[in-house]
Amino acid sequence: MRCKWYLVCPLRRYEREKKIDSGWSAKYCQSEHGWRECKRYKLEAQGIYHPDNMLPNGEIDESLR
Ligand code: SF4
Structure with missing residues (x-):
């Protein structure tokens, strides 16, 4: 899923x-279970702001606009 x-x-x-x-x-x-480890997912679930250019491992990629 x-x-x-x-x-x-x-x-x-x-x-x-x-x-x-x-x-x-x-x-x-x-x-199947990878999204559970996603930093973006975790922050979203807690209602905590995170920028669009944050990758699933929590790294911010400044080249992404
Ligand atoms: S990057 Fe987005 S779609 Fe992918 S697992 Fe994280 S929150 Fe879900």
């Missing part, structure tokens, strides 16, 4: 624009 926020996650736009590869999605977003 993929992440419940799959369709609305800003990572989809970065994928469409070829700014990130599909590895993030495979490891986290579409993985």
